[in-house]
Amino acid sequence: MTASLHNKRPSAIRVVLPFVFRHWLHQPLAAATVAGGLLGATVADLFMPVFSGHLVDAMTSGAADPAARRAALVAFGAIVALGLLSMILRLIGLQAIVPFTLRIMSDVARDAFMRVQRFSTDWHANSFAGSTVRKITRGMWALDLLNDTILMALLPSLVVLLGSMILLGLHWTSLGLVIAVGALAYVSMTVLFSTRYIAPAARISNAWDTRVGGTLADALTCNAVVKSFGAEAREDARLARVISRWRTRVRRTWLRYNYTSTAQLSVLLCLRASVIGGALLLWVAGRASPGEVTYVLTSYYIIHAYLRDVGMHINNLQRSVNDMDELVAIHDVAIGVADATGAVPIIVHGGRIVFEDVTFHYGGHIAPLYDGLSVDIRAGERVGLVGRSGSGKTTFVKLVQRLYDVSGGRILIDGQDIALATQHSLRSQIAIVQQDPILFHRSLAENIAYGRPGASMAAIEQAARLANAHDFILRLPKGYGTLVGERGVKLSGGERQRVALARAFLADAPVLILDEATSSLDSESEALIQQAMERLMKGRTSIVIAHRLSTVRSLDRILVFDRGQIVEQGVHAALANRPGGIYRGLFERQATEFDRISAAG
Incomplete structure (x- = not known):
């Protein structure tokens, strides 16, 4: 062959x-x-x-x-x-x-x-x-x-x-x-x-x-x-x-x-x-x-x-x-997403995100994942994305970053079509903390300052403090000069998450994406990261992808995805009490699993 x-x-x-x-x-x-x-x-x-x-x-x-x-x-x-x-x-x-x-x-x-x-x-x-x-x-x-x-x-x-x-x-x-x-x-x-x-x-x-x-x-x-x-x-x-x-x-x-x-x-x-x-x-x-x-x-x-x-x-x-x-x-090989002819830098102040009748196909798929999706996220609003695997949550944030181009409709940030903006300017206005943060085999200071390469050491340390990372960094042999290994392998999962949060603090972008940043962590690390996340989301348009629903209970709004559609939305209390709702079903299932684990322990 x-x-x-x-x-x-x-x-x-x-x-x-x-x-x-x-x-x-x-x-x-x-x-x-x-x-x-x-x-x-x-x-x-x-x-x-x-x-x-x-x-x-x-x-x-x-x-x-x-x-x-x-x-x-x-x-x-x-x-x-x-x-x-x-x-x-x-x-x-x-x-x-x-x-x-x-x-x-x-x-x-x-x-x-x-x-x-x-x-x-x-x-x-x-x-x-x-x-x-x-x-x-x-x-x-x-x-x-x-x-x-x-x-x-x-x-x-x-x-x-x-x-x-x-x-x-x-x-x-x-x-x-x-x-x-x-x-x-x-x-x-x-x-x-x-x-x-x-x-x-x-x-x-x-x-x-x-x-x-x-x-x-x-x-x-x-x-x-x-x-x-x-x-x-x-x-x-x-x-x-x-x-x-x-x-x-x-x-x-x-x-x-x-x-x-x-x-x-x-x-x-x-x-x-x-x-x-x-x-x-x-x-x-x-x-x-x-x-x-x-x-x-x-x-x-x-x-x-x-x-x-x-x-x-x-x-x-x-x-x-x-x-x-x-x-x-x-x-x-064609560059997957190219800047449009005449693309200009995007200017983001509030961070309002609007999906206008968005249609999106993954390459090779006949049926679209999104077909006429419309949603309006207000400037400074904290929004959770919930749903089963494959329902469209991760694709939503990838489209906001313009990692893919939409097949129809458009996405606006502060009234500006992101397809007409330069990708560099767009992504510099978005901070993301991934579920499994990837770090470079460089010093901790360089990793934290990746979004702002010219940042001073004082600014780097302040970001680490806000992310609850400063104390563990000082305990390392070379402090902020410690090399973290390929993809950050020398750090624990919780430590990598806190470094990624510090990176987001220092980037100080108006739009924030948190991709289940507390999954697979011990309770102590989760508590430290939850504190840091609360501080980080203040004053920013925040999109939180959540599998553990405890992370979205305090958010301003929760969007429930199912097969590429938003089928439910509202605050935690309203969704948890909706009879027959998808969110309620997910919440009750997780609560039952938690009780079973607690009893077994």
Whole structure:
């Protein structure tokens, strides 16, 4: 199946090379300097055999002949001068290619990261972070090989082949034709093998290389779960299966390189026999002097070296193209939610949120989740969202953040259509505390200040105090400088929640979203977080997603969702006393479960 999917995609070389050349055009002067220096050095090397032949002819005339001595000295001087010129030009080209390639590598990696950051929530949910990192880093380094292959190898090789054919053809047409036919056959065969024989296998092996990265990242980021179930051996076996498939695919690719190399050497052997045999025939027929034979042989050995390397360079080109294929494909993925043309920053004062006849489909779903949903949340109102799983609560807050675009209708904040606002300005006005807060593997101070990077240490500490986090932070070995581990793994659930609340306090946004911030916590942590949440909600438009109904009892209004519709709304007391109501049913069920747990305890 993997092979069939890859075969349906366009040829990698037709996609990757235009992508790279577009980046070259961003640095036209640097590209011209690199190409000019390296090609100029190659042209200087091309004339070396000519003067080597003159030198041999002069030496065969005898040292006693003054004209022969002068000719020998001129040929010697020309050889030295051409060598010096080649060295200088090559140095210019090599010096220029370093910043040229590094800038492209930097631009490509930065652009890919920028796009990935802006891909849809669904894209990230369906992609391994480790695989994405592997695609970007592998493609970035492949670009270094690709630039070197084209500019430092293939272009000079082309100049040598064409120049040698022309120079030899001017003296002996037959030898020029032999070189032309042999070089054409060799290059054509190499390109055909590379694109039709090696490339398909390389694409599949790269896909499995990406899968190895994804499997490693998946197990390592979930190591706590692996340990809790004693599943290390099971994960070892899972990786072993993936690596076994990877090894099979890579072995096939490498063997195809070996078979191609043998075929290339066979063609070169035939070409060598033809050229050297032709030079001997010319000498026997008296049509070539010893110096001219030397010129032919020297030219051929240069051609042979370049042709032999051309095969390797074309294989390297195809390999680098294949390695870049998945990186370039990232640039073809549509950004899920893009700023509208002419989008302007949103200005939020009160934070009134209005859904006007909103319709929303998840991608691939035929039936809409919301069909004409309308709701008005007043500025500063504290609203709870309640309902069974899948009823539309989380989607509601994701649409407020514009993580998805609505299919119909519109969403307004303080009378401004969020679809016409820049996403950065919109999300900077919304603070969110998630059910499972995600922290960066950075210091606690950096995590708290993520919404306000320029905040002072005093402001960070004040936010931590408001979130009931200051005391536990001071007990840590490095206080606010403590690194929290990947995704905050070094902290407990309650500690992570309080850091997330501190982050929301410091962001000081007019709209607040709390996604069941007290679930799965011990009673002490829950009490501290409830206190912090009450402080945080004051004066802000607050939306609280609740599974535990105790968290919404004191809110101004509760919206009860069922299958994408708001079927009930009101305060806790009214909803809890409504006969046959969904909220009452949920409340009574939780109360019964609580009583049963208390009795068991």
